[in-house]
Amino acid sequence: MSAVLVVNSGSSSFKYQLIDAESEVTLASGLVERIGEPTGGATHTDAAGERTSLELEIVDHTAGFAVMLEAFAASGVDVVADLVAVGHRVVQGGARFFEPTIITDLVRINIDELSGLAPLHNPANLAGIIAAQKAFPDVSHVAVFDTAFHQTMPPASYTYAIDAALAEKYRVRRYGFHGTSHRFVAHAAAEFVGRPVEDLRQIVLHLGNGASMCAVDGGRSIDTSMGMTPLEGLVMGTRSGDIDPAVLLYLQRRAGLSADEVDTLLNKRSGLLGLSGRGDMRDVQTAADAGDEAAKLALDVYVHRARSYIGAYLVELRGVDVISFTAGVGENSPLLRSRILAGLESFGIEIDPVLNTSPDRGARVISTENSRVTVLVVPTNEELEIARQTLAVVGG
Ligand SMILES: Nc1ncnc2c1ncn2[C@@H]1O[C@H](COP(=O)(O)OP(=O)(O)O)[C@@H](O)[C@H]1O
Ligand SMILES: CC(=O)OP(=O)(O)O
Numbered sequence: 001m002s003a004v005l006v007v008n009s010g011s012s013s014f015k016y017q018l019i020d021a022e023s024e025v026t027l028a029s030g031l032v033e034r035i036g037e038p039t040g041g042a043t044h045t046d047a048a049g050e051r052t053s054l055e056l057e058i059v060d061h062t063a064g065f066a067v068m069l070e071a072f073a074a075s076g077v078d079v080v081a082d083l084v085a086v087g088h089r090v091v092q093g094g095a096r097f098f099e100p101t102i103i104t105d106l107v108r109i110n111i112d113e114l115s116g117l118a119p120l121h122n123p124a125n126l127a128g129i130i131a132a133q134k135a136f137p138d139v140s141h142v143a144v145f146d147t148a149f150h151q152t153m154p155p156a157s158y159t160y161a162i163d164a165a166l167a168e169k170y171r172v173r174r175y176g177f178h179g180t181s182h183r184f185v186a187h188a189a190a191e192f193v194g195r196p197v198e199d200l201r202q203i204v205l206h207l208g209n210g211a212s213m214c215a216v217d218g219g220r221s222i223d224t225s226m227g228m229t230p231l232e233g234l235v236m237g238t239r240s241g242d243i244d245p246a247v248l249l250y251l252q253r254r255a256g257l258s259a260d261e262v263d264t265l266l267n268k269r270s271g272l273l274g275l276s277g278r279g280d281m282r283d284v285q286t287a288a289d290a291g292d293e294a295a296k297l298a299l300d301v302y303v304h305r306a307r308s309y310i311g312a313y314l315v316e317l318r319g320v321d322v323i324s325f326t327a328g329v330g331e332n333s334p335l336l337r338s339r340i341l342a343g344l345e346s347f348g349i350e351i352d353p354v355l356n357t358s359p360d361r362g363a364r365v366i367s368t369e370n371s372r373v374t375v376l377v378v379p380t381n382e383e384l385e386i387a388r389q390t391l392a393v394v395g396g
């Protein structure tokens, strides 16, 4: 048997999944969290779905990997013996990385250098890589970048209209994120409708905690809603998405906020949370159902923003063949799916209310037979996509 370990590291946590290289079955998955805090935690789920949790202090990512290895050993899995490679999610690859890449010393230096363009993500990704390389020194480690899929965007999509020399010097441009998910879903959708991805104009809505949309033309990203950082675009759980940049300056000058405070405001205290006091979409929907005005407005703004991107991408693609919803909200909220695509019959987009509310889980159609555009729900699987890309690089 051979397996790939996929690691998605955050600053104080990491998620992992062990995936069988041939069958693509998940052999185990888990989460190590609150790294560096007095009480950390680890949860491990084995192939049979059996879940074990423990609480203990986990001083750093290296200690976290030791906890993960113990969990594997306790469930009778010899990870080291079966492992052929480790795939790492790296959020920011800048304009330097447009393919999954074997992690050498130089690649690590590059990921570190790109931290300025993703201060919340890349340092954490790097900490995970360093710890994983210590834990598994004998296999290849591969970086799979969130930005890579969007490297096909044309300059008109990725260029901000600011001083060109300054932008060049500081690499200020749009990179786009969630590329692993957008790519996975675009390919899965093409397979589902039985047409070559090259022939399709697609819009993918990745609506999770972080949320972004992507216009995919013939399998290539031509535009996406996130920009230089994962803050631009849609309304998210705690992030504002698009905002007039003058608001930032105004708040600094008039409300006396520092740059760091504005950063925290827009990334951590805005979006659904800022509007309604709730960052989790389920809670916002429940509150709106109960008549909470702030929650209703939060939903209205969320839907309005998503619809404006639908309009933009319809035009950019000169029409669309497939629209896919994915991630936590996209896969689970019939209400938001129907609101985002409401009243677009004249554009050939018609949702079937029965199909839209079906409890089915897998990839499925939610548009009517008459709908010219096929609307799908496609569960994303970033870990599987990372495992596939990792194996492709190491030749597994
Ligand atoms: N049944 C549901 N209805 C509405 N929203 C849901 C439902 N289930 C999950 N969500 C929302 O999905 C979001 C999390 O999405 P997910 O893709 O898991 O996020 P991430 O991977 O970015 O943490 C949360 O806002 C959560 O409320
Ligand atoms: C890049 C990004 O926003 O990722 P996430 O949705 O995991 O926060």
Ligand SMILES: [Mg+2]
Residues within 6 Å of the ligand: 208, 209, 327
């Ligand atoms: Mg996610």
